[in-house]
Amino acid sequence: ATVGEPARRDTRAANRKLFTGSATTEDIFHMMDYDPVGGPSNPIAPQVEWLQEDQNGIEGALRLGLQYQGPPGRVHGGVIAWLLDAALSRALHAAFRLGVTGTLNIRYLAATPIEDSIHCRARITGQEGRKIFVEGGIWHGDTQTVSAEGIWLTPKSLG
Numbered sequence: 001a002t003v004g005e006p007a008r009r010d011t012r013a014a015n016r017k018l019f020t021g022s023a024t025t026e027d028i029f030h031m032m033d034y035d036p037v038g039g040p041s042n043p044i045a046p047q048v049e050w051l052q053e054d055q056n057g058i059e060g061a062l063r064l065g066l067q068y069q070g071p072p073g074r075v076h077g078g079v080i081a082w083l084l085d086a087a088l089s090r091a092l093h094a095a096f097r098l099g100v101t102g103t104l105n106i107r108y109l110a111a112t113p114i115e116d117s118i119h120c121r122a123r124i125t126g127q128e129g130r131k132i133f134v135e136g137g138i139w140h141g142d143t144q145t146v147s148a149e150g151i152w153l154t155p156k157s158l159g
Contacts, residue, residue: 037086053094057123091122099152
């Protein structure tokens with residue numbers, strides 16, 4: 001009852017269009033409505049305030065509650081991976097590019113605190129054929145707690 005009933009979008013149609021090469025920018029944002037990180041119609045999604053979303057990359061601010069805790073006082077490593085997979089993917093969408101995660105490498109550099117303000121950032125660093133290279137991370141204040149890099153693959157129908 002607290003979450004309410006958000007308007008439902010037809011994400012299946014948008015997904016089909018994406019992988020046949022006929023998706024529009026509007027279709028991409030219809031898909032993002034239920035995104036597992038930041039999707040406003042997804043009641044389990046950590047809510048992100050997107051501060052930057054453009055061809056230079058993305059930056060989002062968020063606070064993860066106790067439901068995302070792993071070790072005492074710290075964000076669970078799996079939640080970190082989930083967040084970064086979504087953030088790096090969002091960097092592609094912000095640059096009007098499409099791809100699916102091929103690889104995702106994560107380095108845990110320091111503890112990411114629970115119930116405190118953190119930022120995630122990501123940007124595209126290059127492309128070779130269908131492979132799009134993306135990097136990013138999570139920061140707590142000026143301290144980078146996690147770094148990530150990966151390769152996203154453009155669907156063959158678009159390549």
